Structures are given as structure tokens and as C-alpha cells.
Amino acid sequence: MAIEHAVLGLLAIEPRHGYELAKEFGPDTVVGDIVHLESGMLYAHLKKLERRGWIGSELEPQEARPARKVFSLTPDGEAELQRWLSEPVDKTRDIRLEFLLKLYLAYQSEPERVELLAREQQAQCEQFIESLEAQIGEEEDEFRLLVLEMRLAQNRALAKWLERARTIDSPVGAGI
Amino acid sequence: MAIEHAVLGLLAIEPRHGYELAKEFGPDTVVGDIVHLESGMLYAHLKKLERRGWIGSELEPQEARPARKVFSLTPDGEAELQRWLSEPVDKTRDIRLEFLLKLYLAYQSEPERVELLAREQQAQCEQFIESLEAQIGEEEDEFRLLVLEMRLAQNRALAKWLERARTIDSPVGAGI
DNA sequence: AGAGCCATGTAAGAGGTTACATGATTAG
């Protein structure tokens, strides 16, 4: 699930407690603009990730406030994050959410990885474009043709955008 | 829910029983290529639509086979279908499913309506493009800019496709 | 005899959405 991997990705940048993570998914944030997540669901996801052994938690007591539960990646969680990050999404519609999340997380923690990510996704996209062109050549029904043409137009636009995404600069403050 | 409206739309073309509808959503069909629906869920949707009073059913007994339950639109169902058909979808991602369903149903039962449907959706799309362009002008964060540019590219491709969709011919056999 | 079609469904589970629950602290 993309949201849970996004949680892993944020915890990979630095360990955080639930409330801090919730803000990262809130309004007026990059992640929150890509995918919306209510705080209630976030806590449920954190519980699930902990059960799976991908994250661990440590209680950080405070005076006069509930203790913070600070989550961090386990080695298994790190491995899972790397596995997820390195595979392109296979459906076009997943580019809007899942791929953008991957790209953002890579951009934040390993900017040099962005180019590879975008290049691989672009390759996937162009392969799909070829298959669509082949289908269009054979299609006789007019409505089906229209549907295929929509998909083609969408994927061509995405491929072109991915070409541009490959050249994005490192975030300010990430250093070189 | 788009799927339920698609069921209404198919029943508007002609009354059918569940099994026939299921085939309409099956593999190698126009509707099935747009949205997938397992037969189990279809029966659940039919039950729900009947509870809401949008469709009614009549048992058609057969020799040596379970009786067919033939569904047809009620006046309320007809009104609901017209309401749904006449409003453009407001999120870009809904064009791939919900708008294509509207377009197909109009194409099948009222081909002269297709042009209006596509034109209104195109207007909606172009309005969104303008808003994106304005946001892009003000955005300073590089990653957010990239996200906005993706949305812009997608919507421009869709607007262009919608322009072409307006001119689709009536289906063969639908008469003049 | 076995596969697949006709025709109806139910059941279990996963996941999301929305709202509520708790309770103290700080800012206006």
C-alpha cells in the first residue's frame, strides 16, 4: 500500500512520533497534496507497520502531556522501503499518487536517485505507449478507438513530463 | 457511485436480468474495459438500486433454469440517470472511469448528446488548466512546481482529447 | 464423463471514511 510506504519513507528521513507524521500528511504540505490521510487512519497504519516488524517505537515521556511514541525504521522496514522505491509503478493511474510519493521521498533523502526513478518510469510509460499504438492500429470500433486514444494522449503527456522530471534540482539544504 | 449509474444507463437502453448485465461488464466489452465488476458485486448493486427505488424487477420463470429477474428503470431511476449524465465530473482522475461511462451510455442511447457532454467536460477541464497556470506562476518550491506541471500536462492532453471526442460519429445501427 | 454455460446469490476479509473520545495546555 502506497500510504504505508510513504510512512516508511518519512521515517527513513528521520524518526518521528505519530502527531508529527500526521502534520506531514496535513493540508498545505507536499505529501498531503498528493495523498490525504486522516490522523485516525495514520495511527492504524502505524500499528500495522509495527506488527509487520517494519517499524519500532520508543516511548518518550513528557511532563503534562501524553508520552510521545517515536517510530523508526527497522532493518526489515529499510529493506522494504528500498524494494518499493526501486520498482516503477505499473498502472498509469498510479503515477499520480504512488509514483509522485516515490519521487518525493527519493528527492528528500537521496536526490541522486531521482533521475533513475524517473527514467525507469519513463521507459515503462513508453512501452505502454507502443502497445497502445499497436492496439489502435487494429481497433475497428469507434468508441473503443476513442478510449484508446485517451489513454495514449495521457501516457504521451506523462512520458514527456517524466523526461522533464529527470532533471529536477536537489532540494535546497540537501547539500552538495 | 459511478458503477451503479452505469447499471442504470444500461437498463435505460433496455431492461435486462442480472446475468445479462454481468456479461456487459465482462472481459472484451467496452464497459468491462472501462470498469471491472465481479458478478457478485453486480447482484449486490442491483439489490441496493432496488431498495432505493431506482429500478424494479419482474420474475420471468423458465423451464429447468432459475427464474430470470428482469430489471428496469423506475421513473425515479430515469430522473437520477438524467441528473448524473448531465453533470460533468469534477476531478481529473474521474475522467478515466466516470466520464467515459457517461460518454458511452450517451453514445449508445442518445448519440446527439455526446457533443454537449464532451463540450461541458472540456470547459471544466480548461477552467482547471487556467487555475493550474495561475498556481504555477506563484509556486516557488521546485517539487510542488513539478507536481503542478504534471497535472497541467495531463489536463492539457485531456482537453485536446475532449475536443476530438466531440466529433465522434453515431454508433452503427443507431439510426439517424 | 467432464468442461463450461446459465442464473442466482452469500460470506469473509481488507481497506478507507467519518466521527467521536480523552484530557491537559497555551494563545487570544
Added chain:
DNA sequence: CTAATCATGTAACCTCTTACATGGCTCT
């Protein structure tokens, strides 16, 4: 004093996915 912030969650509900249940008929 009131509202927002901090910080954790739970509960009810809805929807989709996947699989199963039933049982006779037709085609090869």
C-alpha cells in the same frame, strides 16, 4: 473563557475484492 494545539487512539459504517455455494443443462 474559549478556541486551538498537543497527542493519543477507538468505533461504526461503507465499499470493494475474492472466493465460494447451488444445481441443472449443453456441448464435445
